[in-house]
Amino acid sequence: MSLSFFEAVLLDALVRGGGREALILADIEGVRAGLSEQGARRVGRDYEVEPISVTSGVFHPKLSALVADGECHLLVGSGNLTFNGWGGNLEVVEHLHPGFAADAIDDAADFFELLALADNIRHGAVDPCQAIANDLRKSTRGRARNGDIRLFHSLDGAISSKIAEAVDALGGATRLVAAAPFWDSGKAISQLCEAVGLDHVFIHAHSGGTVQGKIGSNWPSQTSVEVRAVELNVLKEEKLRRLHAKAFEIICRRGRLLVSGSANASTAAMGAGRNVEACVARFQRDRIVGWTYVPSSPPQAIDPGDDADDGGEPIGILRAVLEGDRVSGQVLAPAMTGAASVFQITTEGPRKLDDVYLADDGSFTANAPGLEVQSWKGGRLVVRVQASDGSAAEGFVSLAAFTEMTRRAGALGPRLLAILAGNETPADVAAMMSWFHEDPRRMTQAAMPISGGGAGVRASLEDQTVEVADLRKVRTSVPGTDRTAAGGAGWVRFMGYVFAALREKRGPLEQVGTVRNVDADSEEEGDTTEEVQAADRAVDHSMAVFEKFLDKMLSPGLVELHAFRALDLTQYICERLLPDQQRAKGWLQRLLDASTRIEIPDDRRELVSAAILTLLGTRIDESELRAARSRLVGIGADLHGDCPSPELARGFHSVLDQNASFPELWSQVRAIRTFREQARTYLDALGRGQPAGGYGELALAAKDEFATMADAFASERSRKKIVVMKQWSEACPKCHRTLPRIEIGKLRSTAVATARNCCGHVLIWPEEREHG
Incomplete structure (x- = not known):
């Protein structure tokens, strides 16, 4: 068996043809050969390899079942799953279909059912074998049978x-x-x-x-x-x-x-109780x-080939499944029990994962923190179990949640995997944004924190729930038998890894860098190649799709659920696609405006604070300083505490030029006071009946109203003309008439306005957030 051949030739053809799941059942010798192929990188993720151990022979059938709903094609032949087996050697293969070989398809179903139950065969593919048998039988329902084509196999006799x-x-x-x-x-x-x-x-x-x-x-x-x-x-x-x-x-x-x-x-091969054929x-x-x-004449005798090994015992074979932070598996050959250690085999050498105890049937469970996210990012996983007596077994690790991911993500699956690995294209980005736009609930299916800053995470109820229908019972006789056992939990973890990848520091996409370099070097539009122009169009399309999705995320009814994911995605788009400054600044402004309409959890406060300082850094004047401080006070930021980390706004910084450092901005924001803070200081003084300092700038900004406000300390009549608004409104709280536009603007900017079109009262809105 050559997994390099399977990946290079067959797997891509299967995927292009719409295939979603691929399973290889192979003799332990074939698996041993596959383990030696460093070029096989997709095993355990894009397809499964299940080792089969036959007690007194080898697992030798060459049978391929291509099944879909009510349909199947069966290939039965002599060729191994190698380059020679599929072209280099002279082989024979039969192509069978229920339309003319229903009897043989039924025989094949019997074969898989018996394979699942045979006492002399050890493997972990019981459930897949039964599922294949069911699919094969389904394909022959209502088909004519004449007995002219049959499948002979050795599981029920010689x-x-x-x-x-x-x-x-x-x-x-x-x-x-x-x-x-x-x-x-x-x-x-x-x-x-x-x-x-x-x-x-x-x-x-x-x-x-x-x-x-x-x-x-x-x-x-x-x-x-x-x-x-x-x-x-x-x-x-x-x-x-x-x-x-x-x-x-x-x-x-x-x-x-x-x-x-x-x-x-x-x-x-021809007798009973030996090979499986x-x-x-x-x-x-x-x-x-x-x-x-x-x-003709008999050929010259050829001696059997020499393996040219070192004379030692061949490495044993195991099967293993990774689910979350645990690897569950079983040593199939040789028999191993007792204390052992589990290692991950890497190009740098073995890396110890855990100490385990092998049960009588060779099964084990090991802790493997961080291994799942590593596997999602690409490359195969191989583990070795080393017993105290020196015996060892190795095997591929399959990712339990992969089937669930492909079922839920469909055609987007490879694009999400590309994003995890960091080799996505603008087309991948656009496809992901469109996928999220179709159903924003997909973004809530993430188990990990989806924004930077803080040590904790306040997950929504939707983040913490898994549909009961997505849960499967795992077969206990062989640990980790069913990949779908991870169900919804595996999907939640996968989406968490995707959002974590969006926050990683990666720089611009390769295609984006090419476009920007050409723009910088070319003096005329005609200098750009067709390839660069295509990349530029792809980038523009990706950003247009993102903007459409951003509108949806920040819309009423969705903003509370998606505001922080929107912040993550926007930073990702900025860092990977490099939009122009004006466009990126507009996105940031919208995100910060949206943050005034939601409650900011403690663990997200530093992230939002960093975004606020980033916007301020693009333009620093008294008005912008007050606006930044107002936002910071409004989200409950501790202005006496440490400055937020600029790393939290790394994505925005990749495209927005900063005119000052975060510590400098933090110092300036701490030194200034917003008009609303001054309004609160004024109201405190009014409550005490004694004028005080601390609101002089407000007095200058609200000249028309401050005469009444100053007189209120001595005049009860003036005091009654001052109305403190308990909740934000663009209407007079007494007369319920909408204020003139200019007064609404004053109320927003200086916290003070006059109800000029009705009662003439002085209105004060002292809160930093309109939706507080």
Whole structure:
């Protein structure tokens, strides 16, 4: 098995064809080979590999089931999952469909059901096997059956016995022709000849040679029947390839039987209770003319290949599933129990995860903090279990939540993974924003903090809940059997990782950097290449989609739920897409205006404070200083405490030039007073009945009203003309008439206005937030 081949050739084709889940069931030897391939990077995430351990043989079928709702295609052949198996060698493969091979599809369903239940086979794919069997049976409902095509497998008896029964049903054999790369001494083919009543067999001697194996021979040398070497015309090629096909033709008195698939002409393959094999049997009931051939000579004997190992025991094989911060798994071979340590295998060497105790069946559970987010960002995960006696086993780790992610995210899944890995494109960004825009509730499905600053997080109820329907029970006999067991919890964690990735320091996208560099270097528009122009259009489209989504996030009814996610996304867009300053400043202004309409949790206060100082840093004057202080006071920021960290506003700083440092801005904001603060100082003094200092700037800004305000200390009549508003309104609280526009503006800017179109009272709004 070559996972590099699968990833390079087949996996991408499956994905492009709409495939969402890929599972490889492989013998432990195949998995061992896959572990040695550093080029295989997507295993455990984009597809699954389940090791199969057969007690007295190997797991050897070459069967591919492509299933969908009520539909399937089945490939049964001789080729391994390698470059040679899919083109380099001479192989044979049968393509089956319920439309003409319903019986064989049903046989395949039986195969997967028996595989799930077999006592002599150890694996963790019981549930997937049963699911595949169900899908195969569903595809044959209502289909015609004639018994002409069947699937022979070894899970319910010897393949040689099934061939003998089929030959008997066709009236008995008159000729047997066989082609295979591997043979035993001749016992298996002799027994087959005797079972069908023949004293000789024709065996194909391939002029291109045969694939060299680790066991067996390339020719049966000790048979009890006559062997006649021939060269089959059907297997002749202009460009010779090595033979790896396994095919048998038996001419019968009432037809012809063709058998091809994974089974070599050996006792382990053709007999019972040894290898797991699968072959297609075609019954041609009227045909009596078979393959043509010419006489040939037996090939030169080839010794089995040498593994050239160091003479030590091969590494054992395990299976493992990662869910959250825990790895659950089982050592399949060899038998291992007792105290052990679990390591993650990295390019830098083993990294210890945890000490565990292996149960009698080899199962274990290890703590693995931080491993899940690492796996989402790309690359395969391999763990090793090392026992105290020195025995060890390795295996791929599958990500339990991946199936749930692909189901929920659909076509967006690869784009979200690209964002996690940091190699997204502007098109990925636009797709993510459109996906969020379709259903903003998707943003609430994050378990981790989705904004910077603070040590804690106040998650909404929607953040903390998981739909009961998304939860699955995990099969207990083999830990971590069902990837979907993570259910909604895995999806919540995944979305948390996505938002965490949005806050990472990454700089502009590669395409954006290319566009900006060309803009800086080119003197004329014609200097830009078509590729750069396309990238520029993609960036503009991404920002347009984001602005549309920002409108939705900040709309009434959604702003309380999404304000901080909007802040995260805006910083991400600024850092990755580099919008112009005016555009970015407009976004920041809108976000800060929205923050006045919501309650700011303690753990988000520093983040919002950093955003406020960033906006102030773009333009510093007395009016902007007061506006910044008003916002800070309004969110409950501690102006006597430490200055917020500029790192929290890193995304905005990537595009908004700052005219002063945060400490300088913080010092200036602390020194000034807002008009509302001065209004509160005035009201405190009025309550005491004694004028005081601290509101002189307000007196200058509200000259028309301050005559009445100053006189109120001595005049009860003037005092009654002053109305303190208990809640924000653009209407007079006494007459309920909307104030003139100029007075509404004064109330907002200086905290003082006059109800000129009604009672003439002086109105004071002392709160820093209109929606406080």
